[in-house]
Amino acid sequence: METQPEFSSVPVPRFAEDHPLYPVHGRQAWLGPDLARNPDAWTYALTAPQIEELCDAIRRVATMGIDVVDIRAKDFPLPSWRPILERVREDMFEGRGFALLRGFPVAELSPLQRCLGYFGIGSHFGHATSQNAKGHAVGHVCDIGVDARAVTGRGYQSNFRLAYHSDSSDVVALLCINKAETGGLSSLVSSATLYNEMLKCRPDLVRVLMGGVYRDRREEIPPNQGPWYVVPVFNPHDGRVFTTYVRSTVRKAQRFSEVPRISPQLEEAMDLLDAMANDPAYHLNMDFLPGDIQFVCNHFLLHSRTSFEDPPDRNLRRHLLRLHLACPDGPALPPVYENLRGFNKHGRPGGMLLSGVRLNAPLEPVDGGPGVFAQRRKQDFNASSDG
Numbered sequence: 001m002e003t004q005p006e007f008s009s010v011p012v013p014r015f016a017e018d019h020p021l022y023p024v025h026g027r028q029a030w031l032g033p034d035l036a037r038n039p040d041a042w043t044y045a046l047t048a049p050q051i052e053e054l055c056d057a058i059r060r061v062a063t064m065g066i067d068v069v070d071i072r073a074k075d076f077p078l079p080s081w082r083p084i085l086e087r088v089r090e091d092m093f094e095g096r097g098f099a100l101l102r103g104f105p106v107a108e109l110s111p112l113q114r115c116l117g118y119f120g121i122g123s124h125f126g127h128a129t130s131q132n133a134k135g136h137a138v139g140h141v142c143d144i145g146v147d148a149r150a151v152t153g154r155g156y157q158s159n160f161r162l163a164y165h166s167d168s169s170d171v172v173a174l175l176c177i178n179k180a181e182t183g184g185l186s187s188l189v190s191s192a193t194l195y196n197e198m199l200k201c202r203p204d205l206v207r208v209l210m211g212g213v214y215r216d217r218r219e220e221i222p223p224n225q226g227p228w229y230v231v232p233v234f235n236p237h238d239g240r241v242f243t244t245y246v247r248s249t250v251r252k253a254q255r256f257s258e259v260p261r262i263s264p265q266l267e268e269a270m271d272l273l274d275a276m277a278n279d280p281a282y283h284l285n286m287d288f289l290p291g292d293i294q295f296v297c298n299h300f301l302l303h304s305r306t307s308f309e310d311p312p313d314r315n316l317r318r319h320l321l322r323l324h325l326a327c328p329d330g331p332a333l334p335p336v337y338e339n340l341r342g343f344n345k346h347g348r349p350g351g352m353l354l355s356g357v358r359l360n361a362p363l364e365p366v367d368g369g370p371g372v373f374a375q376r377r378k379q380d381f382n383a384s385s386d387g
């Protein structure tokens with residue numbers, strides 16, 4: 001039974017029990033071991049002239065005094081990048097759902113120059129949206145001592161293992177500044193493949209995941225939205241299957257009495273989805289090098305990360321810069337996706353911009369959650385290591 005919220009919410013579409021379901025064909029449905037055998041097919045190395053052009057564009061916006069979050073593609077010319085940007089866009093929206101750019105010159109750039117350059121590249125794909133309650137358009141994926149189990153704890157600011165999930169933007173990009181001392185491996189899995197495989201063995205559970213699943217906003221609540229929302233995991237739409245899944249927020253939403261309890265069938269379906277994603281027969285592991293940028297379309301992939309340990313020197317800790325992009329030329333979305341973060345004027349996923357908060361780009365890792373940091377601080381975290 002679907003709970004009708006007091007805030008605006010798009011109804012979950014209902015499919016008849018005999019509504020035919022078909023597997024997804026094409027490049028979106030891949031197996032990790034196949035792609036692992038040929039990394040050159042999804043890795044694009046930047047050339048020296050392209051890196052020089054990037055540095056010119058960084059100098060240009062720096063000289064013009066443009067704030068990081070105000071950079072638009074017209075301010076950041078990258079003419080020789082056109083073919084590579086077009087390939088990455090095609091990979092994300094029409095192909096395997098991701099691509100890796102190699103060679104961003106992190107070691108030669110200051111924190112400000114990195115943010116200007118990274119944001120500038122992102123502007124060629126779409127608009128960067130807020131990733132958290134503090135309005136961060138550039139997120140620092142870094143362990144600042146957050147306990148991801150806390151209601152307002154976000155995994156990207158912890159060193160916890162992250163279970164396979166999707167973010168709510170069209171695209172999530174990660175730029176590697178530093179690798180972890182141990183662990184911190186990034187993984188991707190085709191959600192089209194997971195859907196196809198579940199359809200073969202447990203079509204009943206596919207239908208469970210096409211029903212409403214309730215998720216917690218973790219107190220990051222934009223205007224006109226509620227503390228929780230409802231959206232299916234699998235969303236057949238326009239000849240494809242769009243997938244959105246964050247199991248930790250499904251579990252956290254159980255703190256609301258008006259949210260239906262997780263049924264045994266839903267628990268079983270999520271267990272099967274997790275088990276398949278964790279199976280090496282399906283996912284692809286990636287070990288980032290500094291200067292790698294991973295571009296991922298959230299609608300067709302799930303991503304995860306192993307837990308990690310940082311060295312004592314804070315300057316050497318694992319550190320990635322994240323962008324959440326709303327892409328005007330992204331695939332048309334299922335209407336119920338409006339429940340995730342709302343839609344912008346282009347019908348793309350909005351960000352998490354809270355009332356009175358301005359979009360901003362911190363240059364160093366800082367807490368991005370709502371309220372006070374103490375609500376989510378890990379008890380045993382070294383006091384000298386917090387961000």
Ligand SMILES: [Fe+2]
Pocket residue numbers: 165166167303
């Ligand atoms: Fe994520």
